[in-house]
Amino acid sequence: MSDDEPKGGLLDQNGIPITNLPKRGFVRRVADWASAKSMWLLWYCTGCGAVELPPSFTSRYDMERYGIGPMATPRQADIFLITGYLSVKTLKRVVRSYEQMQDPKYVLGHGSCTIDGGMYWDSYATIKDVGLYIPVDIYIAGCMPRPEAIFHAFEKLQSMIKAGEANGWRRYKENYQYYRKNQDKVFKRGPDWALEEPVLK
């Protein structure tokens, strides 16, 4: 990682550096080092990005080399890969899935649709920036990103986890009011989905 690349996870949504990075003890550092090499991937295939994932899973590119494997449920997954545009309706399910995931959890935004809406920039139905609603650790640019780009993101994510920088899940709890305000602007939470404000332990 060269010096002029932005260090993801060190700035919050408004460009303010997050200063209260947790001090990691020796055990935590070892655990981070280990968990960076063993992660389950939940791929939330909302858009056309899903077609890039079968080659990533299978023998052509072989995700298992990095210790990453597909997982079916959010509660057992570590990485949340959002592949493509999200309609407002889908965002509701994404946030719900994200809140079910265990800490620490990492979000990858895959494709330009997750960054600024992409080719759906003026659509009434799709949200423009996933990072306003859930914290995104790494964005993968491209329409579509090739599997090489996905693997670049995996390598980056691993190095961020080892350095203790992939703290999107921490940002979600620290800035919950900010995310909740943005979420309430586009969808309503039903009575069956009354989440208490998450507590950072």
Add this chain to the structure above:
Amino acid sequence: MVEDSYDLTKRKDERSGEYVPEDIPAERAADEVLKKVPGAESRKRKDGRVELNVPSTSIGSVMSEFKRMGYDHFVALTCIDLIKEDMFEMVYHLWSYGARTHVYVKTNIPREDPSIESVVEVFRTAVTYEREIKEMFGVDFPGNQRLTQFILEDWEGPPPMRKDFDSIRYVQDKFDIKVRNPKGLPPKWTKEGGK
């Protein structure tokens, strides 16, 4: 299945030996409807495809007439926003499996407070199409009992498929469009050189 009490000529089916309604091609079927519905016009678009313009009040009877003549596949219902003429154009596509011909029935309704009789009584499959058009264009269908929320969840704006729906303004109000995190980018990545 078409009932026996119909006054149409019937032919004997060679395989089953039963008497089934005669397959009526689109042009003849349209002529039959023209006799019964005042103010209707028909136009042949190509072989096996006839367009029919009818008054909006008679849409239910036109649909049941066509169904009686074997046009029992309700293909689609679409709505077109003719904003210059201040009209909504409703298009009902029908298909006859026997004659293998296509009829589409067009009717115009005013754009102000749009409402048209539901054809659910004739074609049950129209329920979903009418729900969608109610949501996307705001057209009301008296007689349809199921005009509830369909695709758009938590929608508060005007019907989005209308031509006068300003999509960009809606997007600007609803979703924050801004350059994300410009201070986090190194100078060579931004147009203004990092400023």
